[in-house]
Amino acid sequence: MSANDTCRIGVYICHCGLNIASKVDVPALEKYAATLPKVVVAKTYKFMCSDPGQQLIKEDLAKHGITHLVVASCSPLMHEPTFRGVLQDAGVNPYLYQMVNIREQVSWVTKDLDRATQKARLLITAAVRRVALHDALQRASVPVNPNVLIVGAGIAGIAAALTLADAGKQVYLVERDPSIGGHMAQFDKTFPTLDCAACILTPKMTQVGKHKNIHLMAYSEVEAVSGFIGNFTVKVRRKASYVDTDKCTGCGTCWEACPGRRIPTTRVIRIGKQVIGRTRVAAAAQPNPPALVTQS
Numbered sequence: 001m002s003a004n005d006t007c008r009i010g011v012y013i014c015h016c017g018l019n020i021a022s023k024v025d026v027p028a029l030e031k032y033a034a035t036l037p038k039v040v041v042a043k044t045y046k047f048m049c050s051d052p053g054q055q056l057i058k059e060d061l062a063k064h065g066i067t068h069l070v071v072a073s074c075s076p077l078m079h080e081p082t083f084r085g086v087l088q089d090a091g092v093n094p095y096l097y098q099m100v101n102i103r104e105q106v107s108w109v110t111k112d113l114d115r116a117t118q119k120a121r122l123l124i125t126a127a128v129r130r131v132a133l134h135d136a137l138q139r140a141s142v143p144v145n146p147n148v149l150i151v152g153a154g155i156a157g158i159a160a161a162l163t164l165a166d167a168g169k170q171v172y173l174v175e176r177d178p179s180i181g182g183h184m185a186q187f188d189k190t191f192p193t194l195d196c197a198a199c200i201l202t203p204k205m206t207q208v209g210k211h212k213n214i215h216l217m218a219y220s221e222v223e224a225v226s227g228f229i230g231n232f233t234v235k236v237r238r239k240a241s242y243v244d245t246d247k248c249t250g251c252g253t254c255w256e257a258c259p260g261r262r263i264p265t266t267r268v269i270r271i272g273k274q275v276i277g278r279t280r281v282a283a284a285a286q287p288n289p290p291a292l293v294t295q296s
């Protein structure tokens with residue numbers, strides 16, 4: 001016999017004062033919920049999260065042999081732990097529980113009373129069907145790998161990497177371009193304060209390069225991710241740069257001598273596919289290849 005065959009569901013519908021009751025026909029929902037399969041009790045209460053509301057559920061769990069619980073009230077973010085606690089206190093597995101949000105997702109956002117009640121009815125029906133399929137989960141603690149992978153070393157990736165590395169995490173920062181910095185490395189000033197972009201970004205780029213907890217992988221791309229939360233394995237492909245990064249000083253001489261180098265004559269700035277600016281540039285003023293510059 002499966003848990004589904006023995007399940008006895010209790011449905012509790014909250015008025016939340018007038019928050020729910022002014023838009024949703026709570027007594028009609030109670031009557032309807034009582035007709036749903038496996039439901040042995042359906043009740044309403046003014047404030048289900050209050051002590052008397054919790055006590056009402058607790059007493060019914062023992063009295064009616066309720067094995068699965070549905071509470072139609074507010075956001076799970078707010079009170080899912082509350083009602084799981086009620087189950088736990090009564091010796092029922094706290095995961096045999098489904099919350100229905102008929103406040104934020106129904107009464108607060110639906111003007112029409114009939115439509116609000118109909119929506120709440122559908123949500124309660126779905127919750128009753130779903131809770132019957134829940135497994136009695138058990139909490140367990142397992143060791144996790146706390147290392148962090150950040151993909152993309154623009155200002156966002158750099159800032160995240162520094163924050164996490166300062167907090168003691170080992171950070172693997174993967175950037176597909178040869179240099180970190182992203183878009184901000186190509187700006188003169190940043191809107192809206194018109195602060196000097198390089199003055200903000202460059203010290204952070206240097207910190208990333210020197211931080212003992214940051215493993216920088218520039219000119220690299222993530223090829224595969226496997227595993228699960230706390231135990232991921234990531235395959236990163238480092239592209240061939242033909243440069244020994246331990247010895248390179250960044251002098252730029254190889255760029256000057258590179259036969260594959262193309263010297264742009266026009267700077268084309270794009271957002272996505274849209275061109276938002278063009279300026280002519282002198283070849284001599286182009287010691288390094290900026291990523292946003294294309295030949296035209």
Ligand SMILES: Cc1cc2nc3c(=O)[nH]c(=O)nc-3n(C[C@H](O)[C@H](O)[C@H](O)COP(=O)(O)OP(=O)(O)OC[C@H]3O[C@@H](n4cnc5c(N)ncnc54)[C@H](O)[C@@H]3O)c2cc1C
Pocket residue numbers: 151152153154155156157174175176177180181182183184187189190191192220221222269270271
């Ligand atoms: C022309 C222009 C002007 C702007 N002006 C301003 C401004 O004045 N003020 C302002 O506040 N904002 C401005 N912005 C927006 C600003 O650029 C962005 O908000 C900011 O730079 C975004 O930073 P980011 O780190 O999120 O992304 P990005 O700077 O885009 O960095 C993303 C990084 O991820 C890398 N990356 C992407 N995909 C992968 C991958 N699969 N694997 C590895 N690496 C990857 C990229 O190479 C890049 O280095 C402007 C944007 C543009 C395009």
Ligand code: SF4
Pocket residue numbers: 014015016017019046047048049050073074075078079103
């Ligand atoms: S359980 Fe949620 S909806 Fe019910 S009274 Fe408490 S806060 Fe309001």
Ligand code: SF4
Pocket residue numbers: 243244247248249250251252253254255
């Ligand atoms: S020439 Fe300069 S920039 Fe090029 S690899 Fe050698 S040290 Fe680095």
